[in-house]
Amino acid sequence: MIELKNVTKEYGEGENAFQALKGIELDIAKGEFISIMGPSGSGKSTLMNILGALDRPTGGQYLLDGQDVGSLDDEELAEFRNKRVGFIFQQFNLLPRTSVYDNVSLPGLYGGLPQLDRRVKEVLEKVNLLDKIQNKSNQLSGGQIQRVAIARALVMEPSIIMADEPTGNLDSKTSHEIMEILQDLHAQGNTIILITHETDIASYAKRQIRLKDGEIFSDSNNKDSDSKQ
Amino acid sequence: MKKIRLIIKLAVVGIITNKVRSFLTVLGIVIGIAAVIALLALGQGAQLAISSSINSLGSNLIGIIPGTTFRGPPGTSTNAEIGQREYDYINSATRFPTVSAASPVITDFATLRGAEEEIFAEVNGVNSNFTEIQSLELEQGRFFREADVAASKNVAVIGPDVAAELLSEIQSDEILGQELIIRNIPFRVVGLLKSRGSAGFSNQDLEVYIPYSTASTKVFNRDNYSQILISVNDAKLSDATVIQLEEKLSAFKGLELEDKDFTVYTSDDILATASTVTSIFTTLLASIAAISLIVGGIGISNIMLVSVTERTREIGLRKAIGAREGDILSQFLLESVMLTVLGGFIGIALGVLLAVGVGQLAGIQAQISFDIVALATSISALVGVIFGYFPAFKAAKLDPISALRFE
Numbered sequence: 001m002i003e004l005k006n007v008t009k010e011y012g013e014g015e016n017a018f019q020a021l022k023g024i025e026l027d028i029a030k031g032e033f034i035s036i037m038g039p040s041g042s043g044k045s046t047l048m049n050i051l052g053a054l055d056r057p058t059g060g061q062y063l064l065d066g067q068d069v070g071s072l073d074d075e076e077l078a079e080f081r082n083k084r085v086g087f088i089f090q091q092f093n094l095l096p097r098t099s100v101y102d103n104v105s106l107p108g109l110y111g112g113l114p115q116l117d118r119r120v121k122e123v124l125e126k127v128n129l130l131d132k133i134q135n136k137s138n139q140l141s142g143g144q145i146q147r148v149a150i151a152r153a154l155v156m157e158p159s160i161i162m163a164d165e166p167t168g169n170l171d172s173k174t175s176h177e178i179m180e181i182l183q184d185l186h187a188q189g190n191t192i193i194l195i196t197h198e199t200d201i202a203s204y205a206k207r208q209i210r211l212k213d214g215e216i217f218s219d220s221n222n223k224d225s226d227s228k229q
Numbered sequence: 230m231k232k233i234r235l236i237i238k239l240a241v242v243g244i245i246t247n248k249v250r251s252f253l254t255v256l257g258i259v260i261g262i263a264a265v266i267a268l269l270a271l272g273q274g275a276q277l278a279i280s281s282s283i284n285s286l287g288s289n290l291i292g293i294i295p296g297t298t299f300r301g302p303p304g305t306s307t308n309a310e311i312g313q314r315e316y317d318y319i320n321s322a323t324r325f326p327t328v329s330a331a332s333p334v335i336t337d338f339a340t341l342r343g344a345e346e347e348i349f350a351e352v353n354g355v356n357s358n359f360t361e362i363q364s365l366e367l368e369q370g371r372f373f374r375e376a377d378v379a380a381s382k383n384v385a386v387i388g389p390d391v392a393a394e395l396l397s398e399i400q401s402d403e404i405l406g407q408e409l410i411i412r413n414i415p416f417r418v419v420g421l422l423k424s425r426g427s428a429g430f431s432n433q434d435l436e437v438y439i440p441y442s443t444a445s446t447k448v449f450n451r452d453n454y455s456q457i458l459i460s461v462n463d464a465k466l467s468d469a470t471v472i473q474l475e476e477k478l479s480a481f482k483g484l485e486l487e488d489k490d491f492t493v494y495t496s497d498d499i500l501a502t503a504s505t506v507t508s509i510f511t512t513l514l515a516s517i518a519a520i521s522l523i524v525g526g527i528g529i530s531n532i533m534l535v536s537v538t539e540r541t542r543e544i545g546l547r548k549a550i551g552a553r554e555g556d557i558l559s560q561f562l563l564e565s566v567m568l569t570v571l572g573g574f575i576g577i578a579l580g581v582l583l584a585v586g587v588g589q590l591a592g593i594q595a596q597i598s599f600d601i602v603a604l605a606t607s608i609s610a611l612v613g614v615i616f617g618y619f620p621a622f623k624a625a626k627l628d629p630i631s632a633l634r635f636e
Contacts, residue, residue: 049630054548054549075553078551078554082552083551087549089633092543092633095543097242098239102235102239107551109232110232110547110551110553112232152550
């Protein structure tokens, strides 16, 4: 479903040019749960930006569901993110002073989703937060905030869910709760891409990719992940 | 629709959470709109007062004054006078069938003396039919009669302020028959007028009417008239009568129409001139007040720029989940428009209070029309769009990746 063909990303020009990604080849099938790991400077954020359609590759091709993402203009990228990608970030995930309901419905409002009301309640039920639907985002705990963010990522029924250090700000107990929710979503058939630098968080994913200096260093299936389920 | 509702909701939340900052932001708009509203309301009030007092002269009024505003080549006519000869010519029902009444008017200022006090006021020498031409209503007594004019009697009809100034000692029911000295000539008061109020610039209650014959021969010693006032049967016939008067009177005076040495005007002409003058003044003052709106708009720009910077990560998040440039642009534009319109409403309320307050001190009934309020509201919205556009554009153009990373 996801095909990266010799994807490169360069920043700067001429002598100062810096190659963040050096020809990434990667296939991700529908329904996979994959983690991308690597030290800072390895290019994992750059890869996430490209996978999440926040940025275009400098060279090579990124195909999602057969569509060449690199050829889209800004407007089309925005629509692509809205319909195909669900984001969960490390921090600043929700609009301040805004209710859970409004936060979750935001992508639906931008995308003009019909029957949004029903869909919002459906996804909030999935993350077990229906009782907090009218709470303001500043009245929630860190774990609850990430659960709202997961619900928001699900609202548009995206092709992929991008989780960028989703547990970076959480204690370990809450982190594992969040990861279990992601694992459940994976079990329900969602494609999940997890970016992290923590090995035990990455171990929830079935397939682990390690990046180093802008190249794929290892791509292995995780035997542990079954035991975590 | 839901999207717009949410954007409005978020903007309202933002404005309420930052109450003090929001208020300081819109203060410039509040002051600007208040000043514009107050000036326009007072201007319209003044205009209405002037036009109603001009209308009280009678809407079917025509005046003939000596001289022209546009003079021909030098030496064409030096004898630009209007007198008894012209009056007799006009005052003929067969010659001018549309004229219902005509009266000479000799207007001059004179010292008036009562029992003790002395004032300086306008004295009008007119004919006995003058009340048919101008709507003068009598509080007491009568206007002078044809016989008074024929005999050049020393009788006077006085305005209420003249009575108040000069005959304040006299009981109001004893004013009739009192003596009044005009330029050292004694007159007997035969009538007291009802109050007509001030006509914008002059006080219509501080006036004295005497027979024109008396004014001409005894008081002012002049044969020429200040003007001849005419009323027509029907206001619709005003324009036709003006043309007829101009043509026939020129011929009577032995002049070509283009060389005529007199001017015929209607009450509509005065009204038009007066309202032009007041509206020029009002527009000028309101324009000066509008400068503060520009200053206020710059304040809006400033705060919106600060707000965009503060909310960079929110913008990044919105873009990540699918907001288009247009969505971000409209959100920030709507916020600035809501701020300025809110400021506009406060300004309107303040301006109305100001207009009513100042109006009471100045004796003008402030006129707050729907037009003014609609104008002020649209101006404040426009200020929001103009001065909110650049910050909103900046927000819309933010790169989502760097916006998300912004610390």
